[in-house]
Amino acid sequence: MAQPGGDDRWDRSRRLGWIDVDSVLESHCLVVGAGALGNETVKNLALSGVGKVTLVDMDHVELSNLNRCLFFSDRDASGKAAKADVVAQGAMRLSSHCEVLPFVSRIEETDLDWTGFDVVFGCLDNIKARLHLNSHSRHHRVPYVDAGTDGSRGKIQVVRREGPCLQCSMNRSHYQVLERRFSCTAGDFTYYEPPMAAEVTTTATMAAMQVKEGLKILSGREDGCIRDVMFYDAMSNESLVLELDIDEDCPNHGM
Amino acid sequence: MTIEVTIRNAENGSNLNMELEPHTTIEDIIEGAAEFWHKEAGAYVLRRGKKLLKGQSTVMDAGLKNEDVLELIPDPEGG
Ligand SMILES: [Zn+2]
Numbered sequence: 075m076a077q078p079g080g081d082d083r084w085d086r087s088r089r090l091g092w093i094d095v096d097s098v099l100e101s102h103c104l105v106v107g108a109g110a111l112g113n114e115t116v117k118n119l120a121l122s123g124v125g126k127v128t129l130v131d132m133d134h135v136e137l138s139n140l141n142r143c144l145f146f147s148d149r150d151a152s153g154k155a156a157k158a159d160v161v162a163q164g165a166m167r168l169s170s171h172c173e174v175l176p177f178v179s180r181i182e183e184t185d186l187d188w189t190g191f192d193v194v195f196g197c198l199d200n201i202k203a204r205l206h207l208n209s210h211s212r213h214h215r216v217p218y219v220d221a222g223t224d225g226s227r228g229k230i231q232v233v234r235r236e237g238p239c240l241q242c243s244m245n246r247s248h249y250q251v252l253e254r255r256f257s258c259t260a261g262d263f264t265y266y267e268p269p270m271a272a273e274v275t276t277t278a279t280m281a282a283m284q285v286k287e288g289l290k291i292l293s294g295r296e297d298g299c300i301r302d303v304m305f306y307d308a309m310s311n312e313s314l315v316l317e318l319d320i321d322e323d324c325p326n327h328g329m
Numbered sequence: 330m331t332i333e334v335t336i337r338n339a340e341n342g343s344n345l346n347m348e349l350e351p352h353t354t355i356e357d358i359i360e361g362a363a364e365f366w367h368k369e370a371g372a373y374v375l376r377r378g379k380k381l382l383k384g385q386s387t388v389m390d391a392g393l394k395n396e397d398v399l400e401l402i403p404d405p406e407g408g
Binding site for chain 2: 107109110111112197198199200201204221222223224227228229242243244245246247248250251270272302303305307314315316317318319321323
């Protein structure tokens with residue numbers, strides 16, 4: 075016998091109550107970065123019902139990505155397939171409702187129409203690109219959810235339309251490694267040696283939290299979002315939510 | 330007047346006592362602690378309680394007091 079709601083793809087999501095499924099179905103999200111976080115984040119967005127995802131990443135798949143990226147295969151690595159293309163195809167296989175538009179380029183060199191985005195997700199591996207995304211999100215007043223990982227540690231920062239931004243949380247130690255990529259496959263960045271430890275359970279955890287924050291925003295539940303930064307340590311099972319003030323010297327405020 | 334604070338290393342739980350001048354900045358504290366623990370170059374933040382401290386703030390601006398405990402936390406930037 076068929077279960078109630080069994081023929082509605084979003085029935086179990088609707089039963090949560092707090093998710094505004096109709097808003098999610100109509101939403102358009104920007105995801106920048108199609109690495110370990112990007113794979114998981116786009117998967118979560120597609121399964122959650124997001125209607126459209128614009129995905130930007132300039133990199134290609136490498137064999138060393140395969141311990142944590144669900145959409146990548148050996149064939150993608152040997153064929154040096156573009157990460158954005160592979161993730162887009164994989165996510166659209168998961169959900170016929172979700173349209174993923176891949177851009178194989180750096181975010182700084184991608185000409186995007188920012189007026190259409192409901193939420194921006196940062197799945198990046200360098201501070202310079204994060205600052206670019208942060209300033210554009212602020213300028214266009216689109217909420218920005220940034221995630222970062224390092225081995226068993228992770229971080230989520232929710233940048234709302236008002237309030238402190240990513241740059242407000244940064245100090246000299248960030249600017250000293252501004253252009254360093256924290257994972258490396260290509261490009262003309264200063265490489266980080268040795269490559270950073272990374273594994274799927276941490277990236278999957280952080281991407282799940284990141285998308286949960288995005289779903290709150292899409293559902294008008296912004297008040298329930300992390301305020302302002304959450305640090306997570308999988309080895310000690312500790313998570314810590316820290317408040318942040320607007321930095322009066324930060325150029326992203328008062329515009 | 331100088332104050333003495335304890336910096337806790339979030340990565341291994343060890344502590345460091347630091348004597349600070351009123352004009353010492355949070356960034357100076359981060360750099361001093363990272364150097365003491367021979368940390369790799371990378372992004373770090375400092376918290377007091379539930380507050381993430383602003384890098385350019387001085388000890389005076391941030392209202393740090395004698396015997397405060399601050400924690401140095403690595404800021405993960407990988408993707
Ligand atoms: Zn700011």
